[in-house]
Structures are given as C-alpha cells and as structure tokens.
Amino acid sequence: GAVVSQHPSWVICKSGTSVKIECRSLDFQATTMFWYRQFPKQSLMLMATSNEGSKATYEQGVEKDKFLINHASLTLSTLTVTSAHPEDSSFYICSAGGGKNTEAFFGQGTRLTVV
Amino acid sequence: DAKTTQPPSMDCAEGRAANLPCNHSTISGNEYVYWYRQIHSQGPQYIIHGLKNNETNEMASLIITEDRKSSTLILPHATLRDTAVYYCIVREWGNKLVFGAGTILRVKS
Numbered sequence: 001g002a003v004v005s006q007h008p009s010w011v012i013c014k015s016g017t018s019v020k021i022e023c024r025s026l027d028f029q030a031t032t033m034f035w036y037r038q039f040p041k042q043s044l045m046l047m048a049t050s051n052e053g054s055k056a057t058y059e060q061g062v063e064k065d066k067f068l069i070n071h072a073s074l075t076l077s078t079l080t081v082t083s084a085h086p087e088d089s090s091f092y093i094c095s096a097g098g099g100k101n102t103e104a105f106f107g108q109g110t111r112l113t114v115v
Numbered sequence: 116d117a118k119t120t121q122p123p124s125m126d127c128a129e130g131r132a133a134n135l136p137c138n139h140s141t142i143s144g145n146e147y148v149y150w151y152r153q154i155h156s157q158g159p160q161y162i163i164h165g166l167k168n169n170e171t172n173e174m175a176s177l178i179i180t181e182d183r184k185s186s187t188l189i190l191p192h193a194t195l196r197d198t199a200v201y202y203c204i205v206r207e208w209g210n211k212l213v214f215g216a217g218t219i220l221r222v223k224s
Contacts, residue, residue: 006158034211043202044159044214093158095212103149104212106158 002028004096006107013084013114021079021110023094029074030096034104035067038091050077050094084114118142119203124219127197133190135218137203140184146207148179150188152199153217159202162188193222 003026013019023033031052036044048069049057056069068080077096081088093109120138127133139148147166151159163170163177165186170177176189190197202217 004158036214043200043216044153046211046213049211091156095158103161103164105161106151109156109158111156 002026002097002105004094004105004107006092006094006110008110009108010111011113013112015085015114016083018080018082019084019112021081021092021094021112023077023079023096023107025075025096025105028097030077031074033071033077033094033096035069035077035079036093036095038093038109044093047079052077081112084112086114088112089114118146118205118213119215121201121203121215121218123216124221126221126223127190127193129195129222129224130192133188133193133197133220133222135188135190135201135203135220136185137188138185139203139205142183142205143207146205148177148183148186149204149206149212150175150177151202151204151212151214152197152220153202154196154199159214162201193220195222195224198222 005024007022033050035047038044046059047062050069050071052071058064071077091109095104095106097104147164149164150162153159163175165177179186200217200219202214204212
C-alpha cells in the first residue's frame with residue numbers, strides 16, 4: 001500500500017514552546033490529509049482536515065490558533081502545536097488518501113511530550 | 116460521532132479464526148464499511164473495505180449482511196501479531212474517517 005511518513009516519531013519539548021510535525025505522502029499526491037490525536041487508552045480523535053492550497057477545516061472544539069495546519073504541497077502537511085502545555089502531550093497521527101473508493105493510509109504517529 | 120457498534124474486547128486462540136462483529140444499522144446507501152487495526156503505539160493499518168458484496172484479501176475477509184446493517188471481519192488464522200484494536204468505520208467516498216472505540220482483540224497461545 002501507499003506510504004505516509006511522519007516526522008519526528010517522538011519529541012519532547014518545554015512548556016510554552018512550539019512543535020512542528022510533518023506528514024508526507026511518499027508515493028502519491030494527497031490533496032487532503034487528516035490530523036488525529038490520541039490520548040492513552042482512547043480512540044483516535046479527528047482534529048482537522050488539511051486541504052492543499054486552502055485553509056484547514058477544524059473539528060468542533062479544536063483550537064485553530066493553537067494547532068496550526070499548513071498544506072503547502074500535494075505531498076506535505078504540517079501540524080504546529082503552538083505554546084505547548086503538558087495537556088497537549090499526546091499521540092498525533094496523520095492520514096492521507098482515502099479518495100473515491102480507496103483506503104486512507106496513516107503515518108506511524110508522533111509522540112509529543114510537553115514538560 | 117462514530118456510526119458503528121463493536122464489542123469492547125474479544126479473545127481468540129492462536130491459529131483459529133477470529134470473527135469480529137460490527138453493527139452499523141444507520142448506514143446509508145453510499146457509505147462503505149472500512150476496517151482498520153492499530154497495534155500499540157503505531158498508526159492504524161488498513162485491512163479491508165466493502166460496499167455490499169463480501170470481500171477478501173490477503174489479510175482478511177469481510178462479510179456484509181444483505182441489509183448492510185452489520186458486518187463481520189474474519190481473520191482466518193489468527194496469530195499473536197494480530198493482537199490489536201480493530202476499528203470498524205462507515206464512510207462515504209473521500210470523507211473523513213471517524214473512529215469509534217473499536218474492539219481489542221487478544222490472540223492467545
């Protein structure tokens with residue numbers, strides 16, 4: 001299947017700093033990518049839909065000014081967690097693909113720990 | 116909100132078939148049934164999807180009832196590496212995937 005790569009796999013940052021997570025589709029072009037967050041022992045929660053060349057669409061309750069999404073090319077979307085706090089510590093996962101009658105592919109996830 | 120209902124957990128003996136049920140009684144005509152699984156601390160892995168016909172691939176089989184209100188994912192010969200959380204999701208073409216709680220499958224030797 002298609003490959004979606006996230007970077008970094010894990011990151012530790014200090015409270016108040018910003019962290020950028022990259023999501024790349026390696027062998028296909030993705031006009032749409034999705035960002036999820038997963039807390040321990042919970043399911044994936046959709047945060048936002050990243051649209052190439054336009055603004056992201058955020059799910060209800062997700063702060064767009066805190067979680068900045070940029071989808072500047074057909075193979076790259078980035079999620080920036082701004083002014084991170086310990087409660088932002090989570091597993092962040094992106095997905096790409098999933099167009100007409102096709103499956104979506106997921107990155108390996110990024111473990112963010114804010115100290 | 117997730118549109119599916121799955122049992123919270125199931126056990127299966129290694130080498131036996133694992134049958135994971137999913138109810139999706141409100142599924143609409145243009146929604147597909149997708150199955151993904153997530154092994155601990157990894158991103159979800161696609162397994163299979165279908166619209167109304169039964170489907171089979173190298174990983175699993177998907178059996179969808181005629182009224183499409185429920186389905187069963189079958190792992191024909193479960194191994195210890197199949198231990199994971201299995202998610203059943205209904206989705207229209209190109210729409211976002213909304214995950215429910217899933218089923219924790221424990222394959223035991």
